[in-house]
Amino acid sequence: MANGVDSATASPSVPRPRRWQARLPGRPAERAPAHVVLRRVNAVAVLLVAVEALAAVVASARLGLDAGWTAVVVAALLGVRAGRRLYRRRLWLSWFQDLPRSAAATATAFALVTVIALVAPSAEATSAQWAVLAFAALSEPARLAVFAFGRWCRRKLRRCDRAIVVGAGKVGVDLVRAMQAHPEFGLLPVGFVDPEPVRDPASLPVRLLDGELADEIVRLGVGTVVLAFSHARDSPVVESAITAHRLRCTALVVPRMYELYQDGPDVERLRSYPLMRLGTAPTARPSWWLKRVFDLVLAACALVALAPVLALCALAVLLESGRPVIFRQVRVGMDDRTFVLYKLRSVRMSGEDDSQVRWSVVGDRRVGPVGRFLRRTSLDELPQLWNVLRGDMSIVGPRPERPGFVRQFSAIHELYWARHRVPTGLTGLAQVHGLRGDTSIVDRSRYDNYYIANWSLWLDVKILLLTVGELVCRRNR
Template sequence: MTTIDNEELPAGVGAVGLEHVRGQGSGHSSAAGAPAVRGGTGLPVALLAVDALAAVGALALVLPGGAAVALRAACGLLPALVLMYSSGGQYRLRLAPSVLDELPGLAGRATIALAFALTFERCLQTVLLPFALPTTIPADVRVLILLLLAHLTLDSLGRALVYRAIRSRRRRAPRPTLIAGAGHVGQRIAAALLEHPEYGLRPIGFVDADPIFLPADFPVPVLGGPDVLVREVPRRGIRDVILTGGGADEDRAPQMLRISTDFGCDVWFVPSFPDYGAFEHAGRRTAVGDHLWGFPCLRLGSNPMQRPSWAVKRAFDACFAGLGLLLLSPVLLVCALGVRLEGGPGVIFRQERIGLDGRPFTVLKFRTLRPVDEHESATRWNIAHDHRLGPVGRFLRRASLDELPQLWNVLRGEMSLVGPRPERPYFVMRFAQAYPRYRERHRVPVGLTGFAQVNGLRGDTSIEDRARFDNYYIDSWSLWQDVKILLRTVLAVLRTDGS
């Protein structure tokens, strides 16, 4: 029997309390007990409302039949529209929002959403015939172009009004801001913010351990080195932190990012002058670039769970899990019968795993192997090659069918369809000690499948690699990324090459 003891784990692994893991996972390691000071989700909610009203308004203006037909058509169009806009970053907080900058992205994604709604209606009518209602969106190119133009016009006007209100509010109530780095870039950013209140950021201090370039009469003081963040952020009600490249404390930027996000701050990164060309080139290829009075900047470290699109993810999880349990009930019944015949009573295997914010929960699986005792269940790393595995259990594991009961965990909100895979407390304690970023996997709910798994990191593979893939998934999360992972998971299951 193979169990993982401390000697078998990577060097430096030792027992660490789950309270430590829980604190780190929840994002309060450096800021324990600190209140979150994030500014809320007013902007995304306002943009969501504008997009919905623009879509319904365009449908009502172009389609015959009035409001009733428009509302029916919106049922297919709005979910696709929100999904496309969210995946394209159209609801993200920006320092310099501009409708004209967004217009190409809005037009392209609205076109895709309209095509999806049209296809969905036709498929639904085919499946439900003769019970389906007549289609609402005609397959007429002229009508579709009119719909698109009407939506973009209304949406652009609405977003312009929202951005105007945001700029006005920013001038009236700028957010207290710290600038990490008092060098040339930091000073010019501070001066730009003082001169242009429409950005809504009020610099109240620099964080710099060695501010050798700062003039004595500069209006923004130096508060100290990176260690002052823990004290100054809650004390001064800091809402934003700007990290500048090329400073003396550049090697401590990850620590400053972690502390700032622990307190719920929005963090912006501005590169040093030598990095401008590469940064601007990257910004042109992505939808997340922004600028601060001509200085290219990028928002860092935002928690995906604070985005409105995360609510869409949760709704999709609940609907898919409920529908999956219903449609797959014959498969579940056959699997349960096979497990019962091969291994006797106790078809469902329950085990404690660590989920969101380091909190434990009970995961459900079909029992494929009956452990000798609870200690083996909690500390045995891999049973894929155990001689006690019967043909039914081996098949269920190879086809990943033993994971199907976890749809119930997804329905209950303990898991998501996509996210870092949950692990047992025994291993979480040790991996968190050995790999510094392992604990950061618990920033989001654990998942039925994950980015690491679809890239082949399952079974006896590198824990460090898994943590890196999981954290990349969290940092770059989008609804479309979840869709891609689910599609790749289906392909992997069909190949039945599970661990």
């Protein structure tokens, strides 16, 4: 079990955060309806992929390439262009703005085809290189037409993403008016969210919404949340961005000192205002499925390999304190859903079960030598591999906590509730940095939210390696 010195003052009577903050545990955020998700499909990107794939096939056919070399050319071109984010979602459909990136991607694909030709010489290698150049001649006019068609659809057919602006100050109002005057940027403003608007709501170009942001996103079918400046004492920008991520919305942020902000890979431009596009939620990325596959394989293999160890530990628990060997406890997982967590029992049974309200068993006389050994070596956590197989947990993620403590910590510790955006884990970034046992809840929450914001498969691998090192060397204990 985990503990934290900051929890000493935790109490159920502490007031909950203000209503404009994202949802707290016990109130899972609703998922957007299927028709809303379908509406958010990036039609321009789909059309770009289609016309460029067709251009690559036509260029290869005109130069007489066989099926093998055609596949190489198409894969090289589309793969490189996808890697250079030419098929990204964007507000500004500008062919001129995208031309340098497109040319660089084509040059990279040409170099890649050349390397393949050197490794696997063929009579058609030169034709494959010419096919890449022919692709450029065909695809650029097609891209120009796609962008023009996309702008026309946004203006005439109103194929725009519904947007909520958080912050009803001058910047927020200017952004809404720009969206209304220039629908070719693809945003249709439907309302403001601001706990302390400085303007008369009647003077705003769109209405001031009085519900929670999560509720309004679902009710209005919103696909984009624009985070401008609010005059509220505690601005809800971070909470709003997390809420947008949990509901699979795009989050665009007006940066501080935006007048001096330069364009970059993750910077959109709405007229004169730069907007930083925040990364998508980890669970919305294709690589998240690889994480789940990795969890299943590793948990299954570990259960098989460690079965003798589990059997010996279970026998030791049985001999020391009798049955039951497995300890079950309700914990809070992703989206505030509860599940039953399994552990090897390390505390002798008594007449009263205080596991849901007692924070730590350090110094508890009910913990015998076997229990202390299991807890010190973390062997008592091994049954949670079954939780991983069931989908309750992941190998790497924020550690799960009991519902009562989740409610208490969410009331006093900033963004503690935000840890539940991803599945909980056997080990996590906080744990490998020494935040186990009687340590700070604030620091754990900060590490957990950092992990979610920067998640990657490599970060999971790094945490696993650090966990093994900590277990072997018994550091931070």
